[in-house]
Amino acid sequence: MSTLFDDPEMQEIFEGYLVETTELIDAISIDLMELESSGEDLELLNRIFRSFHTIKGTSAFMAFDNIVGITHHAEDLLNKLRKQELFVNQSIIDVLLEVHDWIETLVNNLQQGINEKVDYQSTIDQIELIRKQDPSSEISPETDSPVPTSEVNEDITTSLPDPFEEPVYGEDSAYNKILTDTELTTKPGYFSDDELDLIQSAFEELNKNFNASTNLDFPGTKTDVAEDKPANEITIEDDIFPLASTPEPEIEIIPVPEPEPVLIESSIPEQVVAKPVPTAAAKPQQSTQAGHPKTSNETIRVDVERVESLLDLSGELVLGRNRLAQLTEALDYELGTNTRVRELIETTAQIDFITSEIQSAVMKMRMVPISKLYQKSPRIVRDLSKEFGKKINIILSGEETEIDRGIIEELNDPLVHMIRNSCDHGIESPEERMKVGKTAEGTIHLDADQEGNNIVLRISDDGKGMDPEKLKLKAVEKGIITEEQASQMTRRDAFQLVFLPGFSTAVKVSNVSGRGVGMDVVRTNIQKIKGIIEIDSELGKGTTFTIKLPLTLAIIQGLLIKIGVEIYAIPLSSVIEIVSINTQHVYKVNQREVIRIREDVMPLVRLDKVLKHKIIDHSATSPYVVIVAIGTKKVGFVVDELLGQQEIVIKSLGEYLGNIPGIAGSTILGDGSVIMIIDVGELIDLETTRRQTD
Amino acid sequence: MSIDKIKTSENLVSDELLQLVSFNIGDEEFGVDILKVQEINRMVQVTRVPNTPDYVLGVINLRGKVIPIIDMRNRLGMATKEFDKDTRIVIVEIELKVIGFVVDAVSEVIRINKSITEPPPPMVAGIDSEYITAIGKLEDRLLILLDLRKILTEEDHKSLGDLDNTD
Numbered sequence: 001m002s003t004l005f006d007d008p009e010m011q012e013i014f015e016g017y018l019v020e021t022t023e024l025i026d027a028i029s030i031d032l033m034e035l036e037s038s039g040e041d042l043e044l045l046n047r048i049f050r051s052f053h054t055i056k057g058t059s060a061f062m063a064f065d066n067i068v069g070i071t072h073h074a075e076d077l078l079n080k081l082r083k084q085e086l087f088v089n090q091s092i093i094d095v096l097l098e099v100h101d102w103i104e105t106l107v108n109n110l111q112q113g114i115n116e117k118v119d120y121q122s123t124i125d126q127i128e129l130i131r132k133q134d135p136s137s138e139i140s141p142e143t144d145s146p147v148p149t150s151e152v153n154e155d156i157t158t159s160l161p162d163p164f165e166e167p168v169y170g171e172d173s174a175y176n177k178i179l180t181d182t183e184l185t186t187k188p189g190y191f192s193d194d195e196l197d198l199i200q201s202a203f204e205e206l207n208k209n210f211n212a213s214t215n216l217d218f219p220g221t222k223t224d225v226a227e228d229k230p231a232n233e234i235t236i237e238d239d240i241f242p243l244a245s246t247p248e249p250e251i252e253i254i255p256v257p258e259p260e261p262v263l264i265e266s267s268i269p270e271q272v273v274a275k276p277v278p279t280a281a282a283k284p285q286q287s288t289q290a291g292h293p294k295t296s297n298e299t300i301r302v303d304v305e306r307v308e309s310l311l312d313l314s315g316e317l318v319l320g321r322n323r324l325a326q327l328t329e330a331l332d333y334e335l336g337t338n339t340r341v342r343e344l345i346e347t348t349a350q351i352d353f354i355t356s357e358i359q360s361a362v363m364k365m366r367m368v369p370i371s372k373l374y375q376k377s378p379r380i381v382r383d384l385s386k387e388f389g390k391k392i393n394i395i396l397s398g399e400e401t402e403i404d405r406g407i408i409e410e411l412n413d414p415l416v417h418m419i420r421n422s423c424d425h426g427i428e429s430p431e432e433r434m435k436v437g438k439t440a441e442g443t444i445h446l447d448a449d450q451e452g453n454n455i456v457l458r459i460s461d462d463g464k465g466m467d468p469e470k471l472k473l474k475a476v477e478k479g480i481i482t483e484e485q486a487s488q489m490t491r492r493d494a495f496q497l498v499f500l501p502g503f504s505t506a507v508k509v510s511n512v513s514g515r516g517v518g519m520d521v522v523r524t525n526i527q528k529i530k531g532i533i534e535i536d537s538e539l540g541k542g543t544t545f546t547i548k549l550p551l552t553l554a555i556i557q558g559l560l561i562k563i564g565v566e567i568y569a570i571p572l573s574s575v576i577e578i579v580s581i582n583t584q585h586v587y588k589v590n591q592r593e594v595i596r597i598r599e600d601v602m603p604l605v606r607l608d609k610v611l612k613h614k615i616i617d618h619s620a621t622s623p624y625v626v627i628v629a630i631g632t633k634k635v636g637f638v639v640d641e642l643l644g645q646q647e648i649v650i651k652s653l654g655e656y657l658g659n660i661p662g663i664a665g666s667t668i669l670g671d672g673s674v675i676m677i678i679d680v681g682e683l684i685d686l687e688t689t690r691r692q693t694d
Numbered sequence: 695m696s697i698d699k700i701k702t703s704e705n706l707v708s709d710e711l712l713q714l715v716s717f718n719i720g721d722e723e724f725g726v727d728i729l730k731v732q733e734i735n736r737m738v739q740v741t742r743v744p745n746t747p748d749y750v751l752g753v754i755n756l757r758g759k760v761i762p763i764i765d766m767r768n769r770l771g772m773a774t775k776e777f778d779k780d781t782r783i784v785i786v787e788i789e790l791k792v793i794g795f796v797v798d799a800v801s802e803v804i805r806i807n808k809s810i811t812e813p814p815p816p817m818v819a820g821i822d823s824e825y826i827t828a829i830g831k832l833e834d835r836l837l838i839l840l841d842l843r844k845i846l847t848e849e850d851h852k853s854l855g856d857l858d859n860t861d
Contacts, residue, residue, distance in 0.1 A: 566742065612745065651760045653762065654791065656793055
């Protein structure tokens with residue numbers, strides 16, 4: 001952390017500032033990307049404006065003048081956009097992204113305790129240049145007013161269609177309140193930015209209500225309303241208040257619904273009159289909050305350590321609960337029908353329920369929506385498509401899928417790399433695409449979904465795909481595999497070749513990929529968080545990376561098994577099936593035991609040997625084989641007893657014991673006993689080396 | 695070490711009191727700094743951890759935390775012995791790591807003056823002297839002051855491995 005402030009109180013404020021500003025910067029990035037694709041969108045523009053505005057405000061408070069300086073220019077530019085004196089175009093988005101990057105750099109510097117000026121003059125010059133293109137640039141936001149407020153009010157009410165004879169806006173409606181408030185609190189002819197926001201959203205609301213009212217269809221009045229509506233808008237836009245501009249009147253595009261039987265004439269005035277008041281009252285409040293979308297989002301920030309310790313404590317609570325239940329049962333047995341015992345049983349049941357609830361609530365605290373992970377990808381795609389001269393569109397779906405925060409952190413780098421990879425190697429240039437009859441614009445699709453106890457993340461592109469034969473050839477050429485190995489490789493195995501270190505198919509080394517580092521790092525990172533990555537590709541059609549991840553690193557579904565007297569847990573995610581051992585299907589190949597299950601032949605692993613169990617006696621027993629898989633490797637574990645499936649909380653064995661080969665960690669069972677969790681991948685490796693040394 | 699030197703060190707620390715928890719392994723009595731000891735428990739079910747050194751008995755559940763347990767006999771290279779009603783697990787915290795070690799019995803908490811301690815002779819009871827910080831000369835017996843940090847946190851030594859094999 002920074003040492004910019006000696007005063008602990010100020011330091012605390014500063015830390016809060018950093019968090020909030022970082023979130024706003026992220027939000028700006030997302031919003032700008034959206035703006036680029038959606039074009040004119042007043043609401044979006046407002047949101048971006050407000051984010052910049054908030055950054056400016058808080059930075060000014062913290063006296064970070066560098067940030068204030070550049071943000072101010074961005075704000076000016078956005079103001080023009082909001083007033084439709086300028087229209088969103090590529091260079092505007094570019095320059096705003098540049099501003100975003102500068103702020104990000106400045107904030108990052110602050111985080112490291114550096115408060116220095118950076119040279120963003122060229123960006124500012126560019127903003128000024130764009131602003132000057134505007135014909136009406138002499139009108140700055142401050143000179144827009146005075147606004148004849150009463151006139152606005154009159155104008156709207158008087159121009160309303162006939163059925164609305166009663167005043168639409170009561171004395172105390174928010175709409176009126178805003179106007180009077182602003183009249184009272186500001187000098188004539190001047191509105192602060194926040195007030196402009198308020199007024200503007202009130203106008204937006206008005207427009208919406210007009211649209212709504214004009215859309216209410218009833219025989220006879222329909223055409224009248226439709227004719228009135230554009231007139232209203234024109235009055236607002238041109239004569240009174242240029243800020244309140246809205247997109248085109250929506251009348252043409254909104255399909256007019258068929259009249260519903262309920263909508264008889266008498267009910268209409270109340271309905272329509274009733275509508276605008278509550279919404280108009282609610283809207284301005286909402287919009288003031290929207291200026292800080294993330295901070296007021298009913299969230300609090302909690303130190304991760306506190307959540308972790310809460311998780312530990314809730315685990316202990318479970319143990320206490322179990323003991324309590326046992327004691328109650330014993331009491332019930334000893335004392336027979338006793339009212340006190342009855343009460344105790346009831347209380348225990350209640351505690352039992354609450355404990356489970358607490359535990360699942362704590363677990364959920366660790367979960368965050370995967371959209372956090374997506375955040376940066378549109379920007380990456382945008383920058384890369386520019387760099388490569390390609391047209392790439394990114395589609396995000398499944399943002400609401402929740403995943404453990406620890407996993408999200410570990411996924412960040414692999415995802416960035418895979419997106420880069422898809423942009424670079426996957427998607428072809430527009431010319432190439434046209435040649436093969438595809439649209440010029442390529443698409444990358446990010447999708448997340450929960451499938452059972454896994455989160456599945458897919459990154460697919462509709463690019464040129466991969467040729468397994470070419471991959472094999474390349475691998476042989478580079479001496480990674482032999483020709484013999486290549487000939488035995490399945491399609492799937494061939495795709496896995498790209499994850500090998502030193503393997504790169506890029507003909508040309510580009511800025512982002514082609515150095516043969518990256519994909520192997522991607523796989524290592526994903527394996528680190530117990531994930532599996534697979535590739536499917538079709539030549540000419542595209543490539544899909546599928547990443548399968550555990551829901552959380554802390555809790556897994558485990559299969560409890562017994563070897564001799566010891567109980568172990570095998571992560572269920574790697575278990576494929578369980579079969580009864582049939583000695584007839586056990587063969588010896590090269591003096592090693594293998595088992596044949598249908599068409600598959602796989603090595604058998606005697607867990608007692610690998611785990612160095614003291615009592616080795618498996619001549620007659622060990623009736624089950626648990627088939628596990630890591631990637632495409634399948635192995636059968638021989639076990640004595642199957643105890644069932646259970647949700648288990650992974651506990652580390654601590655620093656002292658460190659990383660034990662073949663053991664992923666431990667867990668505490670309901671009876672308080674500790675059992676080991678088998679690390680399937682490591683155990684397979686262990687067995688391989690054991691066999692080699694045998 | 696010369697007598698003179700011992701005398702000087704004695705003089706320097708003569709008024710310093712040591713508070714120790716003393717425990718027995720075989721016929722020897724050992725002492726560890728009481729501030730390092732978190733608690734002393736009766737023997738409980740220990741879960742074996744595969745692929746660990748022999749002196750690691752396994753792990754236990756200490757109120758929801760998984761704590762590694764060391765067999766002190768084995769660690770010091772002494773013959774193994776069945777656990778009985780006197781067997782205790784001494785839970786200590788060393789360098790932020792919580793570790794338990796099994797001893798034959800815990801006898802008492804004693805205060806000794808540092809002046810009655812001596813640097814260790816090269817070999818005591820077959821234990822490598824590097825694990826011993828000092829010898830306390832009590833009226834009727836000797837107390838071996840152990841350096842827990844060395845015993846519990848340092849890498850296994852080759853010499854110890856050899857001792858294990860002789861058992």
